[in-house]
Amino acid sequence: MTRDELKEHILKKYDGLLTPLETGVFDLMFEVKPANLTNVARMLRDDEQLKFDFLNNIAGVDTGEQFEVVYSLSSISNNLRLDFKLVLPYDEAVVDSVKDIWTAADWHEREIWELYGIDVNNHDNLKRFLLPDDWDQGYPMRKDWDAPDFVRMPEL
Amino acid sequence: MGLIKKVPVYAEHVPGGGFVATQLESVLSHAQACSMWYLLFATACCAIELMCTGASRYDFDRLGMIFRPTPRQADLIIAAGTITKKMAPRLRRLYDQMAEPRYVIAMGGCTIRGGPFYYDSYAVEKGIDHIVPVDIYIPGCPPRPESLLEGCLHLQKKIKSQKLADWHEK
Numbered sequence: 113m114t115r116d117e118l119k120e121h122i123l124k125k126y127d128g129l130l131t132p133l134e135t136g137v138f139d140l141m142f143e144v145k146p147a148n149l150t151n152v153a154r155m156l157r158d159d160e161q162l163k164f165d166f167l168n169n170i171a172g173v174d175t176g177e178q179f180e181v182v183y184s185l186s187s188i189s190n191n192l193r194l195d196f197k198l199v200l201p202y203d204e205a206v207v208d209s210v211k212d213i214w215t216a217a218d219w220h221e222r223e224i225w226e227l228y229g230i231d232v233n234n235h236d237n238l239k240r241f242l243l244p245d246d247w248d249q250g251y252p253m254r255k256d257w258d259a260p261d262f263v264r265m266p267e268l
Numbered sequence: 269m270g271l272i273k274k275v276p277v278y279a280e281h282v283p284g285g286g287f288v289a290t291q292l293e294s295v296l297s298h299a300q301a302c303s304m305w306y307l308l309f310a311t312a313c314c315a316i317e318l319m320c321t322g323a324s325r326y327d328f329d330r331l332g333m334i335f336r337p338t339p340r341q342a343d344l345i346i347a348a349g350t351i352t353k354k355m356a357p358r359l360r361r362l363y364d365q366m367a368e369p370r371y372v373i374a375m376g377g378c379t380i381r382g383g384p385f386y387y388d389s390y391a392v393e394k395g396i397d398h399i400v401p402v403d404i405y406i407p408g409c410p411p412r413p414e415s416l417l418e419g420c421l422h423l424q425k426k427i428k429s430q431k432l433a434d435w436h437e438k
């Protein structure tokens with residue numbers, strides 16, 4: 113299946129659930145409503161023609177106006193790749209866990225929870241992962257984060 | 269070490285004792301300077317240069333420097349690489365486990381003041397002298413093996429010039 117065929121397949125079969133975005137340069141990029149996340153994830157994994165059985169990565173993004181959570185998927189058996197993202201306003205920064213769909217999501221979700229403060233529903237092991245255990249300085253990957261010994265790069 | 273520290277104090281009251289004390293001092297410090305066993309504490313890219321210095325081309329062994337995997341047998345920590353805030357307590361703990369007299373070399377910009385991670389980093393400790401006392405700073409990113417060797421020679425000089433009575437004062 114080529115990139116265009118994949119896009120067509122998804123638009124036909126999952127109309128309304130995945131909205132294509134133009135930002136995907138290498139892989140296709142879609143937007144998914146946070147409420148549909150687990151549904152979409154399960155369907156992408158179980159669809160015989162796609163079989164997205166491998167979660168490469170979950171990335172948090174703070175754009176300065178909102179949070180985004182980007183999921184990148186691979187299908188090993190069909191040699192396909194696809195990204196989709198959720199857009200979360202600052203005051204509703206919460207996603208559902210996809211840990212029981214892809215086990216790999218466990219650590220990634222702990223990471224976005226710890227570094228961005230994006231809450232994860234239904235995650236049974238949400239505890240500190242990368243930061244020191246006694247960290248109490250908030251969420252360091254947020255754009256507005258600051259700490260006493262944090263030095264911003266001066267404008268050149 | 270307490271007994272050795274007392275020797276020069278008592279020896280000075282004996283005729284010719286000053287000579288003995290000086291000789292003892294120089295023998296001990298020579299032995300110490302020529303067998304600096306260092307703890308392997310290589311946390312990032314500077315470690316590559318440390319390994320290169322240890323390998324046959326630069327040959328650390330000829331200075332009597334052999335790496336030890338445990339702090340109990342080491343006289344020296346060569347902190348080669350970025351120290352994150354999470355790593356800092358471990359470095360302190362290893363330092364505390366070493367027997368005195370003990371020395372620290374800060375190798376590379378990261379250990380001196382955070383190096384390339386000084387700006388915009390929430391995770392990197394800005395200088396290991398916040399954690400342990402440092403004897404020799406070797407700047408560079410990474411320092412070449414020649415710089416590391418020179419740093420070690422300076423440390424040898426420092427060890428040879430110190431008095432027995434200073435041993436505990438660090």
Ligand code: SF4
Pocket residue numbers: 312313314315348349350375376377378379383384408409410411
């Ligand atoms: S000083 Fe440079 S080479 Fe050394 S650990 Fe830091 S970044 Fe790596």
